[in-house]
Amino acid sequence: MTDSHAGYVLGLADDALISAQRMGWWISRAPQLEEDVALANIGLDQLGQARTLLAHAGALEGDGRSEDDLAYLRDERDFRNVKLVERPQTDFAVTMARLLVFATWQAELYAALAGSTDATLAGVAGKAVKEVAYHVDHARQWVLRLGDGTDESHRRMQAAVDAEWPFVEELFRPVDPALVAAGVAADPTVLRAAVLRRVGQVLDEATLSVPDVAPAVAGGRDGLHTEHLGFLLAEMQHLTRSHPEASW
Amino acid sequence: MVGVYGNDFTAPDETAPRPATGDEPETFRALLEGEGRVEPRDDLPDAYRRTLVRQIAQHAHSEIIGMQPEGNWISRAPSLRRKAILMAKVQDEAGHGLYLYAAAETLGVDRADLLDQLHSGRQKYSSIFNYPTLTWADVGAIGWLVDGAAIVNQVPLCRCSYGPYARAMIRVCKEESFHQRQGFEILHTLSHGTPAQKAMAQDAVDRYWWPSLMMFGPPDDDSPNSAQSMAWGIKRFSNDDLRQRFVDMTVPQAEALGLTLPDPEIRWNDERGHYDFGEVDFTELFEVIKGNGPCNAERMAHRVRAHEDGAWVREAANAYADKQAARAGADVA
Numbered sequence: 001m002t003d004s005h006a007g008y009v010l011g012l013a014d015d016a017l018i019s020a021q022r023m024g025w026w027i028s029r030a031p032q033l034e035e036d037v038a039l040a041n042i043g044l045d046q047l048g049q050a051r052t053l054l055a056h057a058g059a060l061e062g063d064g065r066s067e068d069d070l071a072y073l074r075d076e077r078d079f080r081n082v083k084l085v086e087r088p089q090t091d092f093a094v095t096m097a098r099l100l101v102f103a104t105w106q107a108e109l110y111a112a113l114a115g116s117t118d119a120t121l122a123g124v125a126g127k128a129v130k131e132v133a134y135h136v137d138h139a140r141q142w143v144l145r146l147g148d149g150t151d152e153s154h155r156r157m158q159a160a161v162d163a164e165w166p167f168v169e170e171l172f173r174p175v176d177p178a179l180v181a182a183g184v185a186a187d188p189t190v191l192r193a194a195v196l197r198r199v200g201q202v203l204d205e206a207t208l209s210v211p212d213v214a215p216a217v218a219g220g221r222d223g224l225h226t227e228h229l230g231f232l233l234a235e236m237q238h239l240t241r242s243h244p245e246a247s248w
Numbered sequence: 249m250v251g252v253y254g255n256d257f258t259a260p261d262e263t264a265p266r267p268a269t270g271d272e273p274e275t276f277r278a279l280l281e282g283e284g285r286v287e288p289r290d291d292l293p294d295a296y297r298r299t300l301v302r303q304i305a306q307h308a309h310s311e312i313i314g315m316q317p318e319g320n321w322i323s324r325a326p327s328l329r330r331k332a333i334l335m336a337k338v339q340d341e342a343g344h345g346l347y348l349y350a351a352a353e354t355l356g357v358d359r360a361d362l363l364d365q366l367h368s369g370r371q372k373y374s375s376i377f378n379y380p381t382l383t384w385a386d387v388g389a390i391g392w393l394v395d396g397a398a399i400v401n402q403v404p405l406c407r408c409s410y411g412p413y414a415r416a417m418i419r420v421c422k423e424e425s426f427h428q429r430q431g432f433e434i435l436h437t438l439s440h441g442t443p444a445q446k447a448m449a450q451d452a453v454d455r456y457w458w459p460s461l462m463m464f465g466p467p468d469d470d471s472p473n474s475a476q477s478m479a480w481g482i483k484r485f486s487n488d489d490l491r492q493r494f495v496d497m498t499v500p501q502a503e504a505l506g507l508t509l510p511d512p513e514i515r516w517n518d519e520r521g522h523y524d525f526g527e528v529d530f531t532e533l534f535e536v537i538k539g540n541g542p543c544n545a546e547r548m549a550h551r552v553r554a555h556e557d558g559a560w561v562r563e564a565a566n567a568y569a570d571k572q573a574a575r576a577g578a579d580v581a
Contacts, residue, residue, distance in 0.1 A: 017328075021323060024322040024323055024331075024335055025322075025323065027315065027319050027322060027335065027338050027339065027342070028312075028315040028316050028338065028342075028554065029550075029553075029554045029557075030554065030558065031554075031557070031559075032561075032562060033312065033349070034346065035558075036315070036339070036342040037339055037342045040335055040336075040338065040339035040342065041339065043335055044335050044336060044339070047328065047331060047335065048332065050328070051329075051332070067328055068327050068328055072326075072327075092557075092561050144568065145564050145565045145569075146561065146564050146568075148571065149564025149565065149566075149568040150560070150564050150567045152563075152564070153560055153561070153563070153564030153567070156560065235323050235324060236323060236324065238324065239324050239325075239326045239384055240326045243326075243442060243444060246326075246441050246442050246444070247327075247437070248326040248330055248384075248437060
C-alpha cells in the first residue's frame with residue numbers, strides 16, 4: 001500500500017466529510033420541514049461515507065490514526081477535499097446546484113469503485129452508490145423546480161450554477177496512474193464525460209444553461225484551499241482540540 | 249391546560265379555548281365513557297377540537313423550535329460518531345413535527361396557518377427551548393432531562409382520546425426514549441472522563457434541572473384547565489403526579505451517573521414511597537413564558553428567518569407543480 005493510495009482514499013473521505021459539515025448547517029433552516037429531514041438524511045449519508053473512508057485511509061497509512069484523529073487533528077493544509085464542497089452554502093439554490101454536481105460525481109465514482117481491487121473501498125462504494133442515487137434524484141427534483149419555477153427562482157438557480165461551475169473541473173483532476181492501473185482508483189477522465197452529460201441533461205430540462213466559464217485554479221487535493229475551510233475546521237475541531245486528553 | 253412538552257400554560261389570552269358548554273354530542277360522550285378513540289369523522293364538540301388543535305400545534309411547534317438548541321452543536325460535536333447521532337436526533341425532531349402537524353390537520357386546520365400563528369406569537373412552544381446550549385454537555389442534559397420529562401408527559405398521551413394524536417405519540421415516544429438514553433450516555437461518558445468533562449456535565453445538569461421540572465406545568469391547584477382536559481381523556485394524570493414520577497425516575501439515574509441534582513431537599517420518603525424535593529420557583533418560568541427568557545428572541549428570529557428565506561423556494565415549487573399539471577392537462581387534451 002502506497003502513500004498515494006491512502007491519499008486517494010483520504011481525498012474522497014474529506015470530500016464527504018466537508019460536504020456533510022456544510023449540509024448540517026441546514027438542519028432547522030430549510031425552506032420546509034420535509035427538507036430539514038431530507039438534507040439531514042443526505043448529510044448523514046455523507047458523514048457515514050466519510051467515517052468509513054477515513055478509518056480506511058488511517059489503516060492504509062499505518063500510523064494508527066483513527067477517523068476522529070484524521071477529522072479533528074489535521075490542519076487546513078492537510079485536508080484533501082475539492083474546493084467545491086468547502087465554500088459556504090447558505091443559499092438553497094447553491095446547495096442544490098452543488099449537490100447535483102457532487103452527488104452525480106459521487107454516483108459515477110462509487111459505481112466505478114464498486115469494482116475496485118481495494119476490497120474495503122469496493123465495499124464502501126457498493127453501499128454508498130445506492131445512497132447517492134437518492135441524493136442525485138433529490139437535487140435533480142429541486143433544480144427542475146427552481147429552474148422552471150418562478151422568474152426569481154430561475155434567476156437564482158442560474159446564478160447558483162454559474163457560481164459553482166468553476167469548481168466542477170477539479171473533480172476530474174488526474175490521479176496517480178499507478179492506482180488506476182492497479183484497479184484501485186477510478187479514472188477521473190472517464191468519469192468526467194458521464195458526469196457532465198448527466199448534469200447537462202438536468203440543467204437543460206430545468207431551462208438552465210451550462211455556464212461557459214474558466215475553471216478556478218484547483219488545489220484542494222494538494223491542501224491548497226479557499227479561505228473558508230479554515231473557519232469550517234476551527235468550528236468543527238475546537239471542542240475536541242480543547243480537551244486533548246478526553247474521549248467523548 | 250397543559251401543553252405537551254409539559255409545560256406551558258400561558259397567561260390568560262384571547263386564544264385560550266373556552267370551557268365546554270356541556271352540550272356534547274351523545275356519541276362523543278359514549279366514546280369517552282367507553283374509553284374508545286375519537287376519530288376525525290366523529291362528531292366533536294367545538295371546544296374539544298379547539299383544545300386539541302392548540303395542544304397538538306404547541307407540541308409540533310415545540311418539536312421544531314427544539315431543533316435549534318441541539319442543532320447548535322451539530323457543527324461542533326466532539327467526535328464523528330456523536331455528530332452522526334446528533335444529526336439523526338435533530339432530524340427525528342423534524343419528523344415528530346411532521347407527524348404532529350399532520351395529526352393537527354385531521355382537525356381541519358392547516359400547517360401553514362399553524363406556522364403563521366407560531367411566527368406571529370399567537371401560539372406557543374415549550375419554554376424549555378428558550379434556554380441556551382452553552383456547552384456540549386447541554387446536549388446530554390437535554391437528552392436525559394428534557395427528553396426524559398417529555399416522555400413522562402407523553403407516554404400517557406399514547407392513550408389520549410383523540411386517535412390520530414395518540415397514534416402519533418406512540419411513534420414519538422419510542423424515538424424519545426432512544427434520545428433519552430443517548431443523553432444519559434453522553435453524560436455518563438463525560439462524568440467518567442476528565443475532571444473538565446465531569447465539571448461540564450455537572451454544570452449542565454445544574455442549569456437544566458429546575459427548568460425540566462417546570463416542564464410539567466404549574467402545581468395542580470393552579471392549573472385551571474386541567475380538569476376539563478382530564479374529563480375529555482386528553483390528559484390522564486395531574487401535573488404534580490407527573491412531576492413526582494419524573495423525580496422518582498431521575499434521582500436514581502443521577503446517582504448512576506455520579507452527578508448531583510441541585511436540590512438539597514431531595515431525599516427518599518419511605519412513608520410516601522416517593523422522593524421529596526424542593527419547591528419549584530415558577531417565577532422564572534413565568535418570565536420565560538412572557539418572552540424574557542435567555543433565548544426567546546433568538547429562537548423566534550431563527551425560525552422566522554428560515555421561513556422567510558425559504559419563501560421563494562416554496563413559491564417556485566408551487567409554480568413548477570402548476571406548470572407540470574398544466575402540461576399534463578395539455579397532453580391529455
